[in-house]
Amino acid sequence: MNIEGRQHIAILCSRLDLPGGIERAVVNTANLFAEHGHTVTLIILDSTKESFYPVDRLVHCVNHPLTFGITTDGNKLSRKIKLLNDIFTLKKLLKRYYPDIIICSEYPFVVGAILAGGRKDSLVFAWEHHHHAWLTKSRFWNKLSDYTYPKTDAVICLNNEEAAHYKKNCQVAVIPNFVSVQEDGIKNNDNKTILSIGWLIPRKGIDFIMQAAKTVLAANPDWTWKLIGDGEMKGAVMDFISSEKLEGRFVLQAPGSANIDDEYRNASFFVMASRFEAFPMVLLEALSHGLPCISFDCPSGPAEIIRHGEDGLIVEKENPVALAEAIEQLIDDNSLRQSMSEKAVINIRRYAPDIVYGQWADLFNR
Numbered sequence: 001m002n003i004e005g006r007q008h009i010a011i012l013c014s015r016l017d018l019p020g021g022i023e024r025a026v027v028n029t030a031n032l033f034a035e036h037g038h039t040v041t042l043i044i045l046d047s048t049k050e051s052f053y054p055v056d057r058l059v060h061c062v063n064h065p066l067t068f069g070i071t072t073d074g075n076k077l078s079r080k081i082k083l084l085n086d087i088f089t090l091k092k093l094l095k096r097y098y099p100d101i102i103i104c105s106e107y108p109f110v111v112g113a114i115l116a117g118g119r120k121d122s123l124v125f126a127w128e129h130h131h132h133a134w135l136t137k138s139r140f141w142n143k144l145s146d147y148t149y150p151k152t153d154a155v156i157c158l159n160n161e162e163a164a165h166y167k168k169n170c171q172v173a174v175i176p177n178f179v180s181v182q183e184d185g186i187k188n189n190d191n192k193t194i195l196s197i198g199w200l201i202p203r204k205g206i207d208f209i210m211q212a213a214k215t216v217l218a219a220n221p222d223w224t225w226k227l228i229g230d231g232e233m234k235g236a237v238m239d240f241i242s243s244e245k246l247e248g249r250f251v252l253q254a255p256g257s258a259n260i261d262d263e264y265r266n267a268s269f270f271v272m273a274s275r276f277e278a279f280p281m282v283l284l285e286a287l288s289h290g291l292p293c294i295s296f297d298c299p300s301g302p303a304e305i306i307r308h309g310e311d312g313l314i315v316e317k318e319n320p321v322a323l324a325e326a327i328e329q330l331i332d333d334n335s336l337r338q339s340m341s342e343k344a345v346i347n348i349r350r351y352a353p354d355i356v357y358g359q360w361a362d363l364f365n366r
Contacts (some may be wrong), residue, residue, distance in 0.1 A: 007364070008039040010099035010122075012109040016045035016053070019255040020199070021281035022129045024053050025177045026105055031056040032178070032357055041097050045109060046092075053258045064093055065203075068108040070141075091116035103127050103156075103366060107145055108137065114148040123364065126155045131276045131300060132165045134203070154363060158279030161300035173363045178356035179284035181259070181345055192223045194327065195267035195291070197260070197282045198274070200231030205273030205296065207233075208350040210240045211320035212273070213250050216327050223331060225271075226251045228263060264289035269312075269330050269337060273323060277301045287311060287348040292340035294326045305351075 007014070011030055016023045026042070034040045034056045042049075042061045049063035069083035090112045094102065102124045104110040110126040118124045126149055135147065146169075149155060154171040157163040163172045194216070198204040206227075213225050227237065227250070237252050244250070264270075270286035272295040279301040286293050287305070293312035295302035296319070306312040315322040330337050349355075 002236075006039070007100035008035045008041070008098070009033050009101045009103065010041045010043055010094070010097055011103045011105060011127075012043050012045055013105040014044070015048055016042070016044060016051040016055075017048055019052050019258065021177075022105070023051070024258075024281050025095075025129065027051055027053040027055055028178065028362075030059045032353055033360075034058040036357060041099065043093065043097070062097075064089070066090060066112070068112055070108055079146075083093070087112050087115050089092075094118055094122070101125070104152075105129060107137070109150045110152060111141070111144045114151050114271040115144075119151065119153070121318050123153045125363075126152050126170075128155060128157050128162060128166075129278055130276045132162055134276055134297070159301050161305050162278060173359075175359045175363065176351055176356060177279050177281055177284060178353045179281070179288045179348060180350050180353060181349055182264075182289050191266055191268050192220075192224040193267045194223065194269060194271055195228075195230045195263060196225070196271050196273070197263075198272065199319070200227075200229045200233040200237060201331070202233070203275055204229070204231075205275050205318070206237065208273040208296075208318065208320045208323060209271065210237065212271075212324040212327060213246070214240075214244055217246060217249055219328065220331055221249075224249050224251060226253060226263070227265070228253045228255060228260070250349070261289070264291055267291060269294065269340075271323070271327060272296070272302065273320070274298050274302075275318060279305070284348065284351055287344040288352065290341040290345050292337055292344060294323065294330070294332060296323065307343070307347055311340050311347050 015027045028044050030040050040059045044063045045066040047065050055061060064104050066086040068086045069079035099122050102113050102118050102122045104113050105127045113124050150169045154173045155166045156173050158176055160174055163174050166172050185354045196209055200206050224255055227296045241247060241250050264286060269292040278300050283293050283305045293306050295306055295314060296317040297303050297314045303314050306314055308314045313326040315326045
C-alpha cells in the first residue's frame with residue numbers, strides 16, 4: 001500500500017470535547033492526514049462529536065456511542081451481550097465507511113476492530129497514548145487485548161519505553177506526537193511567571209507542584225506561578241492558596257480557549273510534576289514557544305523530550321525538593337534561561353509535522 005495513494009484513514013476515538021493532550025493529539029493528527037490529501041474520518045465512539053480543538057473542515061466527524069460493555073450498567077452477562085452487539089455495530093460502521101486504514105486510539109477499539117474483522121479490508125493499528133502501567137484492565141479485557149493486539153498491523157507507541165512493553169508479541173512502531181515551531185519562540189525571559197498546565201488530578205503531581213510552589217514563592221516574592229487546569233483536586237489547590245496566603249501569586253486558572261499561545265508567551269519557563277506520562281503534549285508546546293522546561297524523570301516521555309541541560313532540566317521523580325531547587329536555578333540565572341530558550345526552538349524541530357508525517361507514511365508503506 002502506498003501512502004501517496006491518498007487512502008481513506010479512519011481514526012476510532014473517544015470524546016474530543018475535553019482540553020486534554022490526547023484529544024489534541026488525535027485532532028492534530030487527523031488534520032495532518034487531511035492536509036496531506038487523505039480522506040479522514042474521525043469515528044467518535046462516545047457521547048458527542050463536539051471537539052475542544054479545531055478540526056480541519058476536510059475531516060469528516062461522525063458520532064456513534066459504543067461502550068463495548070465497559071459500563072456500570074447491568075450485570076456481567078448483559079455487559080458481555082453489549083460487547084457483542086457493539087462489535088457487530090462497529091462491523092457495520094466499518095463496512096459503511098470502508099476505510100483503507102483504521103487507527104484505534106483506545107484498547108476497547110482495538111479489540112472491537114479486530115473482532116469485527118477490520119483487517120479483512122483494512123490495515124488496523126493500535127495507537128497507544130497512555131503509560132501502559134497506568135491502564136488497569138479486568139482479567140477479561142487483558143485476555144482480549146492479549147489475543148487481539150498481536151493481530152494488528154502494528155502497535156504505535158509514542159516513545160521507546162512504551163514500545164518495549166509490546167515488542168514481545170506485536171509489531172511495534174514509535175511515532176511521537178508533533179508540534180509546529182513558533183516563529184516568535186525565543187523568549188526574552190523578562191516575565192517572572194512560572195507556568196504549569198494539566199488536569200488537577202494526583203497523576204499530574206499537583207501535590208508536588210504545591211509543595212514546590214510553597215518553597216519557591218516564599219523565597220522569590222516577585223515571581224508568580226500560574227497553574228491552568230481543572231479536576232478533582234481543585235478544592236485542594238484553592239485551600240492551598242488560601243492557607244499559604246498566595247492569592248495573586250499562585251494563580252489557578254480554568255482551561256478556556258483551545259489557543260493558549262499567549263499563556264506560553266507570557267511565561268518565563270514551564271514546570272511539570274507528573275507521576276507518569278506517555279508523551280506529554282504540553283512539553284512539546286512549551287518548548288515550541290521557547291520555554292525552558294523542568295520535569296520529573298517520570299515514566300515515560302519527559303526524558304525523551306527534554307534535553308537535560310540544553311533546553312530544560314530533568315530531576316528525580318516525585319522529589320518536590322529537587323523540583324524546587326531546579327526552579328530556583330532557572331530563576332537565579334537569566335542567561336541560562338535565555339540559552340535554553342534558544343536551544344528549545346532548535347531541538348523541538350525533530351517533532352515538526354512533516355517529520356512526524358513521514359514516520360506515519362513509512363509505517364503505512366511498510
